[in-house]
Amino acid sequence: MFHWLEKNPFFFAVGVFLVIAFxxxxxxxxxxxxxxxxxxxLKPYTVLELAGKNIYKxxxxxxxxxxxxxPFKAETDRYGQYSLSGEYAYDRPFLWGSKRTGxxxxxxxxxxxxxxxxxxxxxxxxxxxxxxxxxxxxxFTNIADIETAYAEAVTVKNIFHTPYxxxxxxxxxxxxxxxxxxxxxxxxxxxxxxxKDVKEAVAAGKVPEIVALIAxxxxxx
Amino acid sequence: xxxxxxLEYDYTVAKLFTYTTILFGFVGMLIxxxxxSQLAFPELNYLFGEYGTFSRLRPLHTNIVIFGFTVSGVFxxxxxxxQRVLKVSMAESKFVMFIGxxxxxxYMVLAVSMVISLFMGISTSKxxxxxxxxxxxxTVVVWVLWGVAMFGLIGMRREKALYISLWYYIACFxxxxxxxxxxxxxxxxxxATEGLGAITHSVSMxxxxxxxxxxxxxxxxxxxxxxxxxxxxxIYYFLPKESGxxxxxxxxSLLSFWGLMFVYLWAxxxxxxxxxxxxxxxxxxxxxxxxxxxxxxxxxxxxLLTMKGEWNQLTDNPLIKFxxxxxxxxxxxxxxxxxxxxxxxxxxxxxxxxxxxxxxDGVLGWVAFMVMSALFHMAPRxxxxxxxxxxxxxxxxxxxxxxxxxxxxxxxxxxxxxxMMWRAVDEYGNLMYSFIDTxxxxxxxxxxxxxxxxxxxxxxxxxxxxxIKTMTSSKELTxxxxxxxxxA
Numbered sequence: 001m002f003h004w005l006e007k008n009p010f011f012f013a014v015g016v017f018l019v020i021a022f023x024x025x026x027x028x029x030x031x032x033x034x035x036x037x038x039x040x041x042l043k044p045y046t047v048l049e050l051a052g053k054n055i056y057k058x059x060x061x062x063x064x065x066x067x068x069x070x071p072f073k074a075e076t077d078r079y080g081q082y083s084l085s086g087e088y089a090y091d092r093p094f095l096w097g098s099k100r101t102g103x104x105x106x107x108x109x110x111x112x113x114x115x116x117x118x119x120x121x122x123x124x125x126x127x128x129x130x131x132x133x134x135x136x137x138x139x140f141t142n143i144a145d146i147e148t149a150y151a152e153a154v155t156v157k158n159i160f161h162t163p164y165x166x167x168x169x170x171x172x173x174x175x176x177x178x179x180x181x182x183x184x185x186x187x188x189x190x191x192x193x194x195x196k197d198v199k200e201a202v203a204a205g206k207v208p209e210i211v212a213l214i215a216x217x218x219x220x221x
Numbered sequence: 222x223x224x225x226x227x228l229e230y231d232y233t234v235a236k237l238f239t240y241t242t243i244l245f246g247f248v249g250m251l252i253x254x255x256x257x258s259q260l261a262f263p264e265l266n267y268l269f270g271e272y273g274t275f276s277r278l279r280p281l282h283t284n285i286v287i288f289g290f291t292v293s294g295v296f297x298x299x300x301x302x303x304q305r306v307l308k309v310s311m312a313e314s315k316f317v318m319f320i321g322x323x324x325x326x327x328y329m330v331l332a333v334s335m336v337i338s339l340f341m342g343i344s345t346s347k348x349x350x351x352x353x354x355x356x357x358x359x360t361v362v363v364w365v366l367w368g369v370a371m372f373g374l375i376g377m378r379r380e381k382a383l384y385i386s387l388w389y390y391i392a393c394f395x396x397x398x399x400x401x402x403x404x405x406x407x408x409x410x411x412x413a414t415e416g417l418g419a420i421t422h423s424v425s426m427x428x429x430x431x432x433x434x435x436x437x438x439x440x441x442x443x444x445x446x447x448x449x450x451x452x453x454x455x456i457y458y459f460l461p462k463e464s465g466x467x468x469x470x471x472x473x474s475l476l477s478f479w480g481l482m483f484v485y486l487w488a489x490x491x492x493x494x495x496x497x498x499x500x501x502x503x504x505x506x507x508x509x510x511x512x513x514x515x516x517x518x519x520x521x522x523x524x525l526l527t528m529k530g531e532w533n534q535l536t537d538n539p540l541i542k543f544x545x546x547x548x549x550x551x552x553x554x555x556x557x558x559x560x561x562x563x564x565x566x567x568x569x570x571x572x573x574x575x576x577x578x579x580x581x582d583g584v585l586g587w588v589a590f591m592v593m594s595a596l597f598h599m600a601p602r603x604x605x606x607x608x609x610x611x612x613x614x615x616x617x618x619x620x621x622x623x624x625x626x627x628x629x630x631x632x633x634x635x636x637x638x639x640x641m642m643w644r645a646v647d648e649y650g651n652l653m654y655s656f657i658d659t660x661x662x663x664x665x666x667x668x669x670x671x672x673x674x675x676x677x678x679x680x681x682x683x684x685x686x687x688x689i690k691t692m693t694s695s696k697e698l699t700x701x702x703x704x705x706x707x708x709a
Contacts, residue, residue, distance in 0.1 A: 002475055006382045009369050009375045009391070015391025016482055021399060023486035023509075028434050029500055034499075036428055054422075058342035060276040066572055070495040074644035077652050085497035093347050096433055096496065100572035101260065103621035103656040125263075130661040133267035134259075134274040142271070148418030155424055159408055170414030 012090050033107045039086035044153070044162050045219065047178065048185040048207070051149035052216025055093065059136065062103035064199040080107040090162055102133055109221040117214045122195075127154070139197055139209040146207055150175050186211050189218075222296035223537040230304045231312035232603040234321035234370075238297035239596055239603070242642045243685050245289025245332070246589070250681050252282040261667035272340050280351045281339050286584070287349060287447060289332055294592035295451040295549060296328070296367065302458045306384035309377045317373040324366040331359045337686035347436050349443050350404050354423045357405045364401070368394050385474050389454030396446035401706040430497050434490070441489035444580075445623035448588050450481070453520050453550075460524055460544045462600050464534055465704035469526035471482070476647050477519030484513050487629050492563035494571065503564070510562035515556035538705055543594035546622065550586025554579065569644070574663070575636025582629040585677060593684050600691045601706050605698050609690035617683040624676035627669055635666035654691055 005012045045053060047207040057061075069075050071082040083106055088094055116127065121139060124131040154170045156162040167174060183202070189211045198208050259265045259275045266274050300321060303312055311318050334356055338344075345350040352360065371394060375383070383391075406426035410418055427435050441677065461468055466475060490498060490506030525548055528534065534541045557579050561570045570576065601607055608614070642662065645653040695707060 003382070004271070006388070009372070012383065012388070013391055013395060016388075017395050017477065019482045020392070020486055022483070023489075024399075024403075024438060025485060027490060027505060028438055031434060031499060031502070032431055036431055057344055057346035059274070060280055060342075060344060060346060062346055062348075063279040064696070065275040068496055070568070070571075071642065072495075072568065074646070074652065078643070078656070083497055085430045088433075088497070090427045090595060092427070093345060093425040094429050094432040094436065095346065098348060098492065098572070099574075099576065101660070111268070128657050130657050132260060132263045132660060134276070136271075136274070138271035145419060148410065148422045151414045151418035152422065152424055155408055155410045155413040158413060161619060170417065171414060172417065173418055179390065188382050 036089055037086055038087075038089035039084055042087065042089060043092050044156075044164055046185060046215070047146060047149045047153055047182045048189075048212055048215045049219045050152055050216075051144045051146045051182075051207065052212035052214070052219075053095075054152075055139065055144060055213045056216060059139075061105075062095050062097035064097075064099060064133070066097040066100050066104045067106040068096040069077070069104055069106050075104070079104045080110055090156070092156060092160075105220055107221055109218045112217070114189055114214050114218065115194075117217055118193050118195065118210070121210060121213070136210075138193055139213060142209045143201070144207045144209045144212040146179070146212070147175060149170060149212075150178060150182070183207070185215065189215050228304075228308065228310050229312065230301075230310050231318070232301060233318070234311065234325055235297050235300035235599065236603055237322075237325045238293050238300060239599065239688075241329070241332070242293040242297055242592065242596060243688060245285050245293055246681055247678075247685060249282060249285035249290050250521070250674070250678045252278055252285065254671065254678050257281055257674040259665070259669040261664060261671045277340070277342060280344060280348075282338065282591055283349060284335060284339060284351060284361060287443070290333070291447055291584075291588055291592065293328075294455075294595065295390075295393065295447070296324075298458075298592075298595050298599070299367075299371070299451075301603065303371065303374050303390070306380065306387060306458070307374055307378035308380040309374060311374070314373065317370055317377070320366055320370045320373060324363060324370055324565075327359065327363050327366065330461070331356060331363055332375075334359070335338040338421075345405075345407065345423065345665055347404070347425070347432075348440055350401075350436070350439060352405075354407055354409050355421060356376050357401075357407075360401065364398055365395070368398070384458070385468070385478070386454040386458040388478055389450045389457070389536045392478075393451040393454070394448050396442060396450065400439045400442050400446065404435050411433055425440075433493055433496065434498060434502075437492040438489040441492055442486055444583075445481075445485040448584060449517075452588050452591050453481075455591050456520075456524055456544060456548060459591075459595045459598050460527060460541075462705060463529060463538070463540050463544065463594075463706060464528060466527050466529075466531055469523050469529065473523045477523065480516030480519065481513075483508055484516060488562065491567070494562070494564055494567040501627060507562050507564055507567075510559040514555060514559050518552055521548045521552045521555070534705075539611060539618055540594045540597055540706060541616075542618055543590050543597075546618075547587050547590040547594070550582055550590065550625070553561075554583035554587060557582065567573055569640035570636060570668060573636035573639045574632045574666070575640070578629045578632025581632070582625060585628065586625045589677075589681075590621070595679075596688060598706050600688060601698060601702055601708075604692045604695075605701075606695040607698055608706055609687050609695040611708040613683050613687045614708070616647070617680045620676050620681035620683070624673045624680065627673035628677070631666040631669040631673065635663045638662060638666075 007085040016078050069079045069083045120127040121136045123135050124133040145220050157168050186207045201208050249373050256275050256278050407423035409423045411420040425432050487509035490502045491510045638660050642654045642659040647653050
């Protein structure tokens with residue numbers, strides 16, 4: 001049979017494809033119905049938190065930080081309750097990471113504050129002596145893209161039925177109506193911060209990346 | 222055409238991809254060395270403002286060495302050897318030639334766009350699949366063009382039976398196509414609304430645990446179908462060609478090919494041990510990882526036994542030395558991986574530096590060694606000149622071998638140290654170390670790893686120099702060498 005296959009490239013290719021596709025059918029598909037159900041009480045990300053999540057993706061925080069607490073005592077002592085599948089139901093993409101050069105962040109909102117993050121992102125070793133994490137000063141001046149975050153919320157509502165309110169519509173008018181709420185959330189974060197440029201930007205109706213990122217990190221609980 | 226007339230093979234496209242292999246190899250390894258140094262000396266994070274942090278550069282390193290260096294090497298060797306094992310020249314068909322050139326042109330457009338977009342932070346943040354949807358679409362086009370060229374050549378072939386290397390190239394083409402398509406399913410938010418926000422942004426079709434499954438089904442099997450399958454294709458062709466020895470066993474190649482195809486995919490979930498993925502999938506991942514030793518070692522042993530009775534070539538031909546060491550590192554790496562996939566070992570190893578350590582004994586010792594020796598073998602045949610310097614190959618070989626050994630030994634120690642410190646408790650059951658203690662302790666190992674990066678990069682620069690000299694100013698050959706590549 002193998003000699004015959006080697007002379008018939010089409011059937012050879014079909015054979016290879018079936019053999020490699022088999023594992024996916026059995027291992028991947030069955031989980032799809034089960035794993036995407038949210039845990040009770042899970043709320044979708046707010047627009048500001050989504051914008052922060054996009055900063056997390058943009059600066060690729062997963063290069064060094066995981067968001068997955070494994071069920072070991074050493075991990076639950078250090079980071080809190082081990083992670084549950086349903087907690088990730090609204091995570092598109094998942095951000096578990098694969099390397100902990102820095103600590104896990106899945107429940108960082110439980111034990112770090114806006115103030116701590118502000119100091120830490122500006123100069124990590126001043127908060128954690130010996131830290132090898134780079135400073136992310138540019139996040140204090142770069143402006144976060146909250147409109148894209150809103151578009152993302154509308155998209156997941158319409159296509160994946162993520163439970164956002166009826167006011168989330170894909171029109172510019174709907175966004176204009178929603179924007180003040182997002183800016184109010186940003187103001188609440190900025191109120192706990194001391195950086196003048198950040199405060200001024202927020203007062204002027206702009207959201208610096210750091211504000212959105214902190215909103216996201218505070219939400220991780 | 223008479224059957225005994227010598228065919229004039231056309232290497233235009235193979236040459237183009239050879240240049241990009243060298244270019245992307247250099248850039249990718251340079252960035253790799255920089256980010257390795259950043260972990261030892263964090264001040265290096267501030268060389269290029271927001272664009273120079275470890276986190277922004279890491280995907281550039283991985284994407285450039287995988288999709289730049291390795292994939293260029295795969296295409297270069299494919300366009301070289303497919304003609305030869307099929308007994309057909311690219312020049313015989315205007316269509317295939319056009320597709321080949323278009324393939325290269327679009328590949329370059331894609332590579333440059335990828336580098337720019339990742340520098341800007343436009344990223345889906347899924348590992349080895351960071352490109353956003355417009356570039357994903359372009360990737361599909363580039364990949365399909367390769368398929369058209371491949372099956373175009375196969376359609377024209379004079380040799381009816383497909384040589385082993387081609388089995389692996391076909392598998393590479395199909396495997397990557399399937400995995401890439403599924404993993405990159407995403408919805409562009411701009412088009413799902415009335416044009417709100419950035420046009421490049423998208424959301425994944427899968428969420429949470431499902432996304433993790435699909436992602437590591439891809440992540441693991443990108444390793445399979447980019448770092449293993451086409452590299453095995455190379456060694457099945459270049460080792461016998463360079464040594465003048467026939468493959469040791471056809472049956473062993475059959476067993477390892479079909480075995481690898483069947484088993485590799487199942488092992489993907491070993492990246493998700495102790496996660497929220499169902500337990501039975503984790504166990505399947507573990508079990509199949511162990512089974513995977515068989516087909517992997519099957520190929521490697523087949524290669525080593527091909528050298529049976531000809532081991533003297535190891536001492537006087539540096540290319541044989543590269544290829545034999547490559548199969549040895551392949552054996553090491555494919556034993557180490559299954560060990561890490563055992564659940565209790567994984568509990569310590571996961572999230573630590575042992576994982577990049579494992580990846581790099583594979584990619585440096587196996588992939589890079591094999592790609593470079595393949596290009597060395599091709600150069601005298603494509604450019605009709607002898608290899609510029611044997612001495613430089615020897616020097617490169619030893620520098621890079623030392624580099625690989627330093628890399629994985631330092632990362633083994635770093636990984637196990639950190640894994641043990643995370644779980645260490647005192648007599649009352651309290652955690653003994655704060656997280657930062659487990660970071661500062663790694664400094665010497667990070668410094669050694671940075672040094673190993675500098676060494677490997679130095680070796681690569683020697684390789685590039687030797688190749689460029691071979692292309693431009695080495696002694697011309699009057700006829701094509703039969704087996705052993707001529708070198709000064």
